[in-house]
Structure formats: structure tokens, C-alpha cells
Amino acid sequence: MLSIDVVTLFPEFFKSPLGESLLKKAQDRGLVKVRVHDLRDWTHDRHKTADDKPFGGGAGMVMKPEPIFECVEAVAPKGFVVLLDPQGEPMSQKLARKLAKKKHLVLIAGHYEGVDQRVKDHLVDQQISVGDFITMGGEAPALCVIEAVARLVPGVIGNEESLARESFECGMLEHPQYTRPREYRGWKVPNVLVSGHHKEVEAWRKKEAEKVTKERRPDLLTSSRRKSWAK
Ligand SMILES: C[S@@+](CC[C@H](N)C(=O)[O-])C[C@H]1O[C@@H](n2cnc3c(N)ncnc32)[C@H](O)[C@@H]1O
CATH class of the missing domain: 3.40.1280.10 (SPOUT methyltransferase, trefoil knot domain)
Structure with missing residues (x-):
């Protein structure tokens, strides 16, 4: 405690x-x-x-x-x-x-x-x-x-896996997130996320995380603290 x-x-x-x-x-x-x-x-x-x-x-x-x-x-x-x-x-x-x-x-x-x-x-x-x-x-x-x-105290956040993937934890900003509806005002959720291909989803998320980090916080990518995203 x-x-x-x-x-x-x-x-x-x-x-x-x-x-x-x-x-x-x-x-x-x-x-x-x-x-x-x-x-x-x-x-x-x-x-x-x-x-x-x-x-x-x-x-x-x-x-x-x-x-x-x-x-x-x-x-x-x-x-x-x-x-x-x-x-x-x-x-x-x-x-x-x-x-x-x-x-x-x-x-x-x-x-x-x-x-x-x-x-x-x-x-x-x-x-x-x-x-x-x-x-x-x-x-x-x-x-x-x-x-x-x-929120870092064990047990406080239900899904501990989500902690590891968050912005800053893995040396990058987080990839985009979507939820239902699949289409809203004509804006569609990227197909890969509803494809059911776990590996492709992972690859897309990694690519998007790198893209947003490069655009907004390139300092994080050069930081020596950067850890593997996949861990
Ligand atoms: C109005 S501020 C005092 C600022 C101080 N005169 C100065 O120029 O550094 C009053 C209190 O707000 C808090 N505070 C203000 N800005 C902060 C910041 N960026 N980070 C942490 N605490 C802050 C501190 O506890 C500070 O003592």
C-alpha cells in the first residue's frame, strides 16, 4: 500500500x-x-x-x-x-x-x-x-x-497491459485508438483494426506510434531510455 x-x-x-x-x-x-x-x-x-x-x-x-x-x-x-x-x-x-x-x-x-x-x-x-x-x-x-x-501502484488499474503500452512508458507516444461506431459522419475506422489479424494490428499500431512520436515528440525517439515497443 x-x-x-x-x-x-x-x-x-x-x-x-x-x-x-x-x-x-x-x-x-x-x-x-x-x-x-x-x-x-x-x-x-x-x-x-x-x-x-x-x-x-x-x-x-x-x-x-x-x-x-x-x-x-x-x-x-x-x-x-x-x-x-x-x-x-x-x-x-x-x-x-x-x-x-x-x-x-x-x-x-x-x-x-x-x-x-x-x-x-x-x-x-x-x-x-x-x-x-x-x-x-x-x-x-x-x-x-x-x-x-x-495508477502505477499494482492493482489500481484493471488492465496492467495497457500501462505498458501507454505514451512515455515505451519511449513513444501512443498509437491512435478507435471504438464503435465503425463509421461516424463518413469517417471510417482503419480496416486493419477490424480485420481480426492480430499481427497486422500490432504492426499498424507500432507504425502509427512511431509516426506520431516523430511528428510531435522526436526527442523521445532519440532518448536513451527508449524501450522496445513490443515488450
Ligand atoms: C504562484 S506559485 C509561486 C511561484 C514562485 N513565486 C516562483 O516564481 O517560482 C505558488 C505555488 O504554486 C505551486 N506551483 C506553481 N507552479 C508550479 C509548477 N509549475 N510546478 C509545481 N508547482 C507549482 C508551488 O507550490 C508554488 O509554491
Whole structure:
């Protein structure tokens, strides 16, 4: 089982995503356990202050270190601590696989101008960015990490074979997918997919996966991480 503790100023943000679909099922089946902690419960003044002005001046507020340290140390002293941060390692399928092997993850969602540097220097094991853009807070990035990691926990996704074929897993983007109806508004499903020839279907999918990867993400094809598509 994978335990995930989320540390946030906005715990309500996680209610619906964690209460729906596969993430809900994964928790109901005891495969993943997610606890969401309100940082304000770890503040010490009656206004529940979790942020303050930056030393040296400047715009915005910075998240104070004390509530973050105290919360993480109390709820997950042995957890692998991740801070969602634009300065972090770019999120990737490889990183998701690494995190899925951990027993206990802690995800800290920043807000405002971010967190006090001492949190990054002395509490956090890894900073992760979800891309070269800035979101309003770390909640949506934390959810991306939860989604990517939870589905790699054995048993969470029904069809494990589909995991191996997905974009990024085999060093390529995925081939096109079709479902019924066989013809829609005059657009037909490629004949090979309804031919019943398993080998031809496989060959078509491989060719299409290579084509789309070449067009959209040629960097993946030259990557040393590329694995055999057929595996
Ligand atoms: C408005 S952002 C702060 C941005 C910060 N002032 C900077 O320039 O790097 C507030 C919080 O959102 C989260 N965040 C924003 N963009 C992110 C990204 N690309 N990846 C991960 N977290 C992000 C982080 O937790 C961050 O502390």
C-alpha cells in the first residue's frame, strides 16, 4: 500500500478528485491511502497565520516555515517529502515510477510567492515541477503527481497491459485508438483494426506510434531510455 500525506492551505480542493473514480476505488480497496492536512491546524496564533511578508521587501507573501515543519514531522516523520515547485525536477513517467516505489509520500503544496527557503533546504527530499508555467498554488500540481503515481501502484488499474503500452512508458507516444461506431459522419475506422489479424494490428499500431512520436515528440525517439515497443 502507498500512503500519501498532502500538506495544504486548501484541503477542500482535494475532496472531489479524491472522492471520484479510480482514486476513490484505489482508496476503498486499501491500495492507496491519502490523507489531506490543513496547514492552519499547525499555526500558533488565533488568526492561524501561515504566511508573512518576505524579508528584504518585495511583493506577495511567503509561507512560514514553522507550520510546514511541524505538520510534516508530526504526520509523516519517515515519509519521502516532495515540494511542488516550479524550480523542481520536471515531472515525468520515470519520476512517477520512482515515487510509486516509495511506501510513504508527503506532498507539500505551496501558495502565494512560495515557501520559506529553509523548508526546501532542510525538510524536502525532492522538488517537483509539473511544467514551465506557474499555477496559483501547488494543489493542482500535487493532484497531477497523485494521479500519475497512484495508477502505477499494482492493482489500481484493471488492465496492467495497457500501462505498458501507454505514451512515455515505451519511449513513444501512443498509437491512435478507435471504438464503435465503425463509421461516424463518413469517417471510417482503419480496416486493419477490424480485420481480426492480430499481427497486422500490432504492426499498424507500432507504425502509427512511431509516426506520431516523430511528428510531435522526436526527442523521445532519440532518448536513451527508449524501450522496445513490443515488450
Ligand atoms: C504562484 S506559485 C509561486 C511561484 C514562485 N513565486 C516562483 O516564481 O517560482 C505558488 C505555488 O504554486 C505551486 N506551483 C506553481 N507552479 C508550479 C509548477 N509549475 N510546478 C509545481 N508547482 C507549482 C508551488 O507550490 C508554488 O509554491
